[in-house]
Amino acid sequence: MKLVKTVAELQAIVKEVKKSGRTIGLVPTMGALHEGHASLIRAAHAENDFTIVSDFVNPTQFGPTEDLDAYPRTLDHDCELAEAMGADVLFAPSPKEMYPSKDMTWVEVTGDITKVLCGRTRPIHFRGVATVVSKLFNLAQPDKAYFGQKDAQQAQVLKRMVKDLFFPLEIRVMPIVREEDGLAKSSRNVYLTPEERKAAVILNRALKKAEAAFAAGERNSAKLVALTADIIRTEPMSNIDYVEMYQLPELTEAEAEITTDHLLAVAVKFGTTRLIDNVILAVNK
């Protein structure tokens, strides 16, 4: 595996790979790779001839009070893991490489899809994500790009972007990878104290209860949301940012009685650490 730090070097590699007719899989990450990322890289490696993992803590998707500086950076570990999972290139550029101009060119997906859930408390987040992912798409020119279902809203936003701007690629969304006790893998889990870490399992437990109620026939969206929030609130260390349900794929208002696929998503703080998790309530599963 090759560690690539400049745009020019990546462009040269991609040009050669495209010329030889090989397919490219791209796994955009912010580094601090864990088992969730590993599953994406494995899938990219299995489904494409050449796998590029990007490793870039993107400043434009962090708000002024968020954890940009504290975000874990583990490049040596990332290289080892990416290589072991079959990556051909790990692309780890500097912010200056990714943002060459004094002023920005933004890519922005508008509508409910970026206003609800994390969009409400993180108003510039998805503009930063759409912008950096557009840059990565143009650099890596992938046939398929891999994202985790854990960032469910991000996956829907990027699918809309690909549809609207006609990017010639397929977005593949891979299942959430969890710890043994059910906590969704996240680079931010390292921020948790041992007590918070224990408390955080309530998220998955609550979502599983809602999923079970849905499977047993409950179709009232307000009841499913209330059930989830009530269970999370039984954990005294939890501090709910949101527990909400929206209709897929555009994250429009949930139906009162669910007849189509919906996303049930939560964002909850434990101490200063904000965790997200979700489940898709699929009517034809």
Added chain:
Amino acid sequence: MKLVKTVAELQAIVKEVKKSGRTIGLVPTMGALHEGHASLIRAAHAENDFTIVSDFVNPTQFGPTEDLDAYPRTLDHDCELAEAMGADVLFAPSPKEMYPSKDMTWVEVTGDITKVLCGRTRPIHFRGVATVVSKLFNLAQPDKAYFGQKDAQQAQVLKRMVKDLFFPLEIRVMPIVREEDGLAKSSRNVYLTPEERKAAVILNRALKKAEAAFAAGERNSAKLVALTADIIRTEPMSNIDYVEMYQLPELTEAEAEITTDHLLAVAVKFGTTRLIDNVILAVNK
């Protein structure tokens, strides 16, 4: 030459062309093709294996009081001209094809470059241009894309967009094509009454005087601007929107005494028709 009206059909054609390793030239137009467009198509045909001309009056780059509905549509003529110049495909989609979602995904280049000149009186114009051209780039996947120097600010904005978002292509800017009396070719010239048409030659005449003064050693930007504006004002039918000079490539404030390449650009109304023209004052020409 093939007339293509749907995104899906264009995508299928581009996929085949790319697979065969042929290079693609793209000429984005709003139709109403004239000799200026013809020169772009000829260049694309000469420099690439496969030439795609798009023909789409893009609604998102027109302001609410602008000439979207009146803009000339001449599809049959456009097909004939594009084919004669060597185009392989004329892509003439509907607005619904190009804008498939209820809400928009925007591409926006920020900074002086989109705020000055036409950006001041047409605040949403370049966002519409950047968005539709991004879509066309992703659809046609060109090696080279062709634009006219007549829309000088547009060319600079799109170069910035390509640089910032790393589109894997080259922007080619081709010289202004003029009528025999010097008026720059424009789809909007058909709006002019015979009297306005005669009066409009003052634009080129004024810019040529400024160019001559510059060639003769005049380096004071304010003087060159004043000289240009004074000549245009000698034409009673002219109504100046702007006569301005900016530093290339970012359209930052002009130097008092010019030491680098600058753009001298004018927008002038004749009756209800707004015409633009420009000249590059190149220090190392």
